[in-house]
Each structure stands twice: as C-alpha cells, then as structure tokens.
Amino acid sequence: MTLVAGVDSSTQSCKVVIRDAETGALVRQGRAPHPDGTEVHPSHWWSALLRAIEEAGGLDDVAAISVGGQQHGMVCLDESGNVVREALLWNDTRSAQAALDLTTELGGPQAWADAVGSVPVASFTVTKLRWLAEHEPDNARRTAAVCLPHDWLSWRLAGALATGPFDAAAWQDAPPPPLDRLATDRGDASGTGYWSPATGAYRTDLLKAAFGAVPLLPRVLGPAEHTGPIGGHAGASGQVLIAPGTGDNMAAALGVGARSGDVVVSLGTSGTVFAVAESPSADPTGAVAGFADATGRFLPLVCTLNAARVMDAAARIAGVGLDELSDLALQAPAGSGGLTLVPYLEGERTPNRPTATGSIHGLTLATATPAHLARAAIEGMLCGLADALDALALRPERVLLIGGAARSEAVRRIAPTIFGVPITVPPPAEYVANGAAYQAATLVTTPDWHAEDTRSYDGEAVPEIRTRYARATRHILD
Numbered sequence: 001m002t003l004v005a006g007v008d009s010s011t012q013s014c015k016v017v018i019r020d021a022e023t024g025a026l027v028r029q030g031r032a033p034h035p036d037g038t039e040v041h042p043s044h045w046w047s048a049l050l051r052a053i054e055e056a057g058g059l060d061d062v063a064a065i066s067v068g069g070q071q072h073g074m075v076c077l078d079e080s081g082n083v084v085r086e087a088l089l090w091n092d093t094r095s096a097q098a099a100l101d102l103t104t105e106l107g108g109p110q111a112w113a114d115a116v117g118s119v120p121v122a123s124f125t126v127t128k129l130r131w132l133a134e135h136e137p138d139n140a141r142r143t144a145a146v147c148l149p150h151d152w153l154s155w156r157l158a159g160a161l162a163t164g165p166f167d168a169a170a171w172q173d174a175p176p177p178p179l180d181r182l183a184t185d186r187g188d189a190s191g192t193g194y195w196s197p198a199t200g201a202y203r204t205d206l207l208k209a210a211f212g213a214v215p216l217l218p219r220v221l222g223p224a225e226h227t228g229p230i231g232g233h234a235g236a237s238g239q240v241l242i243a244p245g246t247g248d249n250m251a252a253a254l255g256v257g258a259r260s261g262d263v264v265v266s267l268g269t270s271g272t273v274f275a276v277a278e279s280p281s282a283d284p285t286g287a288v289a290g291f292a293d294a295t296g297r298f299l300p301l302v303c304t305l306n307a308a309r310v311m312d313a314a315a316r317i318a319g320v321g322l323d324e325l326s327d328l329a330l331q332a333p334a335g336s337g338g339l340t341l342v343p344y345l346e347g348e349r350t351p352n353r354p355t356a357t358g359s360i361h362g363l364t365l366a367t368a369t370p371a372h373l374a375r376a377a378i379e380g381m382l383c384g385l386a387d388a389l390d391a392l393a394l395r396p397e398r399v400l401l402i403g404g405a406a407r408s409e410a411v412r413r414i415a416p417t418i419f420g421v422p423i424t425v426p427p428p429a430e431y432v433a434n435g436a437a438y439q440a441a442t443l444v445t446t447p448d449w450h451a452e453d454t455r456s457y458d459g460e461a462v463p464e465i466r467t468r469y470a471r472a473t474r475h476i477l478d
C-alpha cells in the first residue's frame with residue numbers, strides 16, 4: 001500500500017490525515033490547535049503541524065505530502081529566511097484603509113477585477129503589505145521574500161525532510177532551504193492580489209505600487225508539479241514528494257470532489273461559498289473573489305468572516321455546549337419569533353464592513369430565551385451565506401455543506417429554509433486535509449477515491465427571515 005499525507009493548516013487548528021493513495025482509505029490522523037488571534041507567528045503553525053504529524057504516526061512510510069492552508073496570510077521573511085514579524089491573517093482587518101487606498105489608486109474596483117480577478121479587501125495579502133510599508137517601514141525594509149501560510153509550511157517541510165526521518169524535536173529547528181526554493185500554487189497565489197488567474201502570472205507592478213518594492217515571490221507550481229523528491233529515507237520509493245499544496249478552500253473543493261454544477265458552502269472560521277468554474281471571473285462589486293483552483297481551473301468564491309465562531313459565541317452566551325445549542329435552536333420556531341442576529345462579530349468582509357460589530361434585533365419578552373438566541377445565531381450566520389450564494393449567481397444542481405459547523409443538526413435542518421434549496425451533507429470529515437492528500441496521491445498514482453454517502457436535507461423556505469435580516473444589517477454599530 002502506498003501512503004500519502006494531507007495537511008489542513010487552517011485558522012483554528014492543524015489536521016493531518018494519512019490515506020491509502022490508491023483507494024483514499026483513512027489509515028491514521030492527528031490534529032493540534034493553533035493560537036487565537038488575527039496575527040500569529042508562523043512558528044506556531046510549524047509546532048502544531050509537527051504535533052499533528054506525530055499524533056498521525058509520523059511520515060516515514062509516506063510517499064508524498066501536500067499542505068492546504070488558510071488563504072491570504074502575510075508571511076514576511078528576511079534574507080536569511082527568518083520570519084520578520086507575526087503573520088497577519090485573512091481575518092485581520094487593520095489593512096481596510098489600505099484596501100480602499102489601493103482600489104482608488106488603480107482606478108477603481110473594475111480595474112482590480114480586470115487585473116487580478118478580485119477587488120482587494122483587508123483579507124488580501126497585497127493590502128497587508130501596503131499596511132506594513134506604511135506602519136512598520138523597518139519590517140518592510142527587512143522583507144526579502146513574501147509567502148503564504150501553506151507556502152511557508154511546505155518550505156519548512158522541505159528543509160526538515162532533508163535532515164532525516166520524522167522526529168518532531170529534531171525537525172522543530174531544522175534549517176529551511178534557500179529562499180528561492182519557496183513555492184506555491186495557482187489557488188493560493190490567486191488570493192494575494194498580485195497574481196492573475198486569467199494570465200497565470202504575477203503582477204509585480206501592482207506589488208511594487210502597493211509595497212514600494214518587489215520581494216522574492218514563491219514559484220507558482222502547476223497541479224502536477226512537486227518540490228521533491230526529498231530525503232533518502234521514506235516512502236515506497238525511498239523519497240518523499242512535496243505536492244504544490246493550495247489554499248484551504250481549493251483543497252476542500254478537491255476533497256469533496258466538487259464537480260461542475262456543485263456549490264460548496266463551508267462553515268469553518270470563515271463562511272465560504274464557492275464553485276468550480278472553467279473560466280476566470282472578475283466581479284467589480286467585490287463580492288465574488290475570482291480565485292483559481294488547484295486543478296488548473298477556477299474557483300469563484302464569496303467569503304464571510306463570521307461562521308462557526310458565531311455558534312461558539314452563542315453557546316458561550318447561553319452557557320451550553322455546541323450539541324445543546326443545536327438542540328435548543330430546533331426548539332425555537334423558524335424565524336426565532338422575530339429575533340434577528342447580525343453576526344458581524346469580527347467585522348465583516350462580504351459585505352465589506354471591516355469595523356462593524358454584531359447586533360441583536362427584535363428582542364421581546366417572548367424571544368428572550370436561550371432557544372430563540374440559539375436559532376437566531378444560526379439563522380443570522382446562514383443569512384450571510386445565503387447572500388453569498390446569491391452573489392455567485394449560479395443555479396446549483398447540488399449545494400454541499402461542509403466545515404466544522406456543518407456537524408450541527410440544527411444547521412443542516414435550518415439551511416434549506418434560509419437558502420431556499422435542498423442541501424447535501426457529506427459525512428463529517430476533514431475535507432481540506434483530504435483534498436490535500438488527494439493532490440499528493442496524484443503524484444504517485446491514479447487515485448480512485450470513491451465519494452462517501454451523503455445525506456439530503458430539505459425544508460420549506462421562509463423568505464421573511466432574510467427580509468428581516470436585510471433590514472437589520474442596515475442598523476449596526478461600527
């Protein structure tokens with residue numbers, strides 16, 4: 001049996017799966033948490049990856065590995081390959097003004113959509129680099145290379161694999177390769193704001209205009225390329241291949257086997273709604289980001305900053321666990337008796353309201369119950385994603401629901417009432433890590449991974465919930 005490893009280095013944690021390359025059968029897995037916060041030193045991701053690999057039984061029998069990672073995060077490296085400062089993550093909104101400035105400087109949203117497929121908001125790496133140049137000029141000057149979370153982890157893995165078999169303690173400080181070995185893929189590159197999915201080339205002119213310099217950028221690998229073979233000690237062929245890796249949403253599309261006609265709704269830290277497309281997109285409203293995918297195609301995507309953690313917050317307020325929150329939500333009526341929760345707990349990205357806060361509307365004596373709060377939280381989270389689904393402007397054949405919060409029975413049952421279409425729920429699994437493992441498998445075999453059984457959920461649409469939500473979003477505090 002040939003084994004491959006897939007990694008999901010996402011916002012809240014790192015997950016590793018080891019699968020049979022031919023069949024996709026799960027052999028082993030591990031996970032480790034990431035620290036909270038919107039700026040995180042990348043060394044925490046490395047430590048978490050090593051812990052997760054250790055829990056997954058190591059890599060010594062693995063032929064190829066691929067890393068899927070949270071998109072957009074700004075990782076700055078100096079000439080020696082040291083991290084210059086904490087990485088600013090996709091959900092860090094301090095560069096919101098920089099995003100506005102860059103949009104104006106290039107001539108408006110349409111110019112950006114034409115140039116790179118997306119209109120920059122605070123999430124995009126290019127806006128974070130502008131922020132760095134303006135607020136931390138010394139750190140900007142020290143920046144010799146810029147990469148993304150998954151690029152950095154793959155690069156550290158290359159250095160570690162070159163030192164010998166997996167050993168968490170020894171790998172912790174393994175020297176990374178030279179900077180020019182940094183590599184990325186089309187999917188993650190498309191979230192920088194300085195790589196064009198339509199032309200497949202960096203727009204270093206935009207980077208220079210934003211940052212004042214053009215640091216070294218990772219080489220963009222095609223889907224079938226790899227950065228190995230590395231080491232002389234592991235895998236069926238005695239060496240480990242490192243696949244291109246990709247952004248976590250692109251990896252999820254691979255993991256869930258998204259095909260034409262599918263729309264995927266992912267409820268992790270972020271809420272994302274995306275579809276595989278044959279041609280690039282360029283939405284000047286900024287709602288749809290025109291990303292590339294991990295297969296050579298494209299991945300138009302809408303992202304909200306507030307998904308699973310809205311439920312975490314509601315559970316905290318109600319003083320219950322997530323399973324009980326789900327039970328409570330199903331005890332309240334559809335529409336929560338008019339209680340409406342606008343979930344802008346981390347500001348918001350779509351719509352672009354970086355300084356917004358969350359709010360609760362329609363509170364009466366009758367709706368002041370934990371059950372109404374639980375349902376309003378889920379309905380509010382899903383209303384934001386229903387708007388995202390509308391923005392994609394597709395007629396999906398299937399709407400697939402994945403991510404941590406898709407484990408909630410209440411979310412599954414309420415989603416069709418908000419989206420107005422039935423939803424399909426694959427079995428709970430780590431679809432980002434699975435997609436990464438699938439990418440790794442394509443380097444060593446022709447994988448024949450069968451889709452697992454899905455469950456369907458249907459329910460009558462309740463349009464008033466979205467109407468009331470739309471009214472409530474006009475009355476929030478910044």
Ligand SMILES: Nc1ncnc2c1ncn2[C@@H]1O[C@H](COP(=O)(O)OP(=O)(O)O)[C@@H](O)[C@H]1O
Binds near residue numbers: 269312326403407
């Ligand atoms: N049964 C559940 N009900 C609701 N939320 C859940 C449940 N299980 C996990 N979650 C939430 O899912 C989130 C993690 O999902 P995940 O997709 O792994 O996020 P990320 O990839 O952004 O780190 C956490 O906020 C967690 O509380």
Ligand SMILES: O=C(CO)[C@@H](O)[C@H](O)COP(=O)(O)O
Binds near residue numbers: 012
């Ligand atoms: O910024 C985006 C997509 O553009 C986010 O989807 C990040 O990629 C983080 O993902 P999760 O940690 O929520 O999976």
